[in-house]
Amino acid sequence: MVPLVELVVRNGRIVLPEGIVNGEISVENGRICRIAVSGLPKGDLEIDAKSRIIIPGAIDAHAHLYDKKFLNREDFTSGSSAAAAGGVTTVIVMPLDSPFISGPSIDEVIKLGCKKSVIDFALHAGNMTPESIKKVLEINSLGIKSFKAFTCEPYQMSYDSIEELMIYVKAINGVAFVHAEDQKVLNKAAKNLREKRKDPLAHAESRTNEAEERAVRKVLESSGRTGCRTHIAHVTARQSCEVIEKAKKKREHVSAETCPHFLVFTREDVEKKGPYLKVNPSLKLDGDRAELWNALRKGIIDIVASDHAPASKEEKEIGWTDIWEAPSGIPGVETLLPIMLSEGVGKGRLMLEQLVDSLCTKPALLFDLYPRKGVIQEGSDADLVILDFKEEVRISADRLHYKVGWTPYEGMKVKGVPTTTILRGSVVAEEGKILGSPGYGKFLARW
Numbered sequence: 001m002v003p004l005v006e007l008v009v010r011n012g013r014i015v016l017p018e019g020i021v022n023g024e025i026s027v028e029n030g031r032i033c034r035i036a037v038s039g040l041p042k043g044d045l046e047i048d049a050k051s052r053i054i055i056p057g058a059i060d061a062h063a064h065l066y067d068k069k070f071l072n073r074e075d076f077t078s079g080s081s082a083a084a085a086g087g088v089t090t091v092i093v094m095p096l097d098s099p100f101i102s103g104p105s106i107d108e109v110i111k112l113g114c115k116k117s118v119i120d121f122a123l124h125a126g127n128m129t130p131e132s133i134k135k136v137l138e139i140n141s142l143g144i145k146s147f148k149a150f151t152c153e154p155y156q157m158s159y160d161s162i163e164e165l166m167i168y169v170k171a172i173n174g175v176a177f178v179h180a181e182d183q184k185v186l187n188k189a190a191k192n193l194r195e196k197r198k199d200p201l202a203h204a205e206s207r208t209n210e211a212e213e214r215a216v217r218k219v220l221e222s223s224g225r226t227g228c229r230t231h232i233a234h235v236t237a238r239q240s241c242e243v244i245e246k247a248k249k250k251r252e253h254v255s256a257e258t259c260p261h262f263l264v265f266t267r268e269d270v271e272k273k274g275p276y277l278k279v280n281p282s283l284k285l286d287g288d289r290a291e292l293w294n295a296l297r298k299g300i301i302d303i304v305a306s307d308h309a310p311a312s313k314e315e316k317e318i319g320w321t322d323i324w325e326a327p328s329g330i331p332g333v334e335t336l337l338p339i340m341l342s343e344g345v346g347k348g349r350l351m352l353e354q355l356v357d358s359l360c361t362k363p364a365l366l367f368d369l370y371p372r373k374g375v376i377q378e379g380s381d382a383d384l385v386i387l388d389f390k391e392e393v394r395i396s397a398d399r400l401h402y403k404v405g406w407t408p409y410e411g412m413k414v415k416g417v418p419t420t421t422i423l424r425g426s427v428v429a430e431e432g433k434i435l436g437s438p439g440y441g442k443f444l445a446r447w
Helices: 076-085 103-118 131-138 159-171 182-194 200-206 209-227 238-249 260-266 267-277 286-298 311-321 334-347 350-366
Strands: 003-014 017-026 032-038 043-048 053-056 059-063 088-093 120-123 146-150 175-179 229-232 254-258 383-392 413-423 426-432
Touching: 003 032, 003 350, 003 383, 053 260, 053 350, 059 076, 059 334, 059 350, 076 088, 076 103, 076 413, 076 426, 088 413, 103 120, 131 159, 146 159, 159 175, 159 209, 159 229, 175 209, 182 200, 182 209, 200 267, 200 311, 209 229, 209 238, 238 254, 238 286, 254 286, 260 286, 260 334, 267 311, 286 350, 334 350, 334 383, 334 413
Parallel strands: 003 043, 003 053, 059 088, 088 120, 146 175, 175 229, 229 254
Antiparallel strands: 003 017, 017 032, 053 383, 383 413, 413 426
């Protein structure tokens, strides 16, 4: 008798590195055991994909899921549940205000994540300071290989300090992950605006294309000198895309991300949604949005991440009166994949394989999780998402799993949704319902 395997997913259109094939997948011990056209042995659990597309679990490489100061906004259980419902099986957790730059602070987050997270997670160290640069080796010994630095307030490091950080990060073949906006340019732009205006558009206008372009240029010059792998966070400006493209043509070790909100919204939307679209960097103009899609399609921008950073309605509402007092950030981890499916693939801006690259494979490659994550192949973790490209829904906060109870995408119609999310062979979400348990998620150490 042929022994049963844990799980078999049948009758799917599977997105493999070689292309899309009709077939089935068996899972044993949480990993993909076999991929075949047909004929796999029966599983303890059988799932009929009903001819739907199967992709690797999405990886959100930039998500602020936890800060002990802001548990009213999000925590590991609520944030990871939202991720699972949206087809995200791995998050790389970014610090918000409480730093991850010491052994105790990192141990605390890892232990809590292992106890509370529904999905797998890794960590970015940060927010780095000049004093923490010499801790890179110690931090790496805890399973972290990426280090967040800012060129602007409130966590600003000088360009010289960031270059010194790159030297240390290069030594462990890690990644310098940089929020790139030049503080001098920001100061110049914001000076008059802060004195004269408090409306939501004042903040958006204060964070200029020039500030981002200048910082990206200077950071990539340091990257070129040090040879350090460098990742530019949440690109918004068309000029930044040009700088990044030139660096890539020189074969420098640079990668870049953007976020769904920069691909969907522009500054015009700030007039309607006000503080609920206050983000750093700020939303730009329609020409910038068009260039972001172009850069993503051409591979100049490598990945799309949510930069999930929710704040409560009460905290955001202050911004209608004084935008400078409202916190920045929006919830986005649960809508990351549906929006990119609908706005990207559904509207012909991206091919399905490009979407899989930007949400699954490239994040795994860039942040040292591949081939365990980010790909459907034998031996990889059985992280699978079944997609229904025919289903059309309106995004509604009351159907999402965030603590804060709102989304900037309220009422937006999307076509194409994740129906089943499988993490290491276990169904953790189905049709928007969370089936996974807190503590099932594992910490992904990267040495």
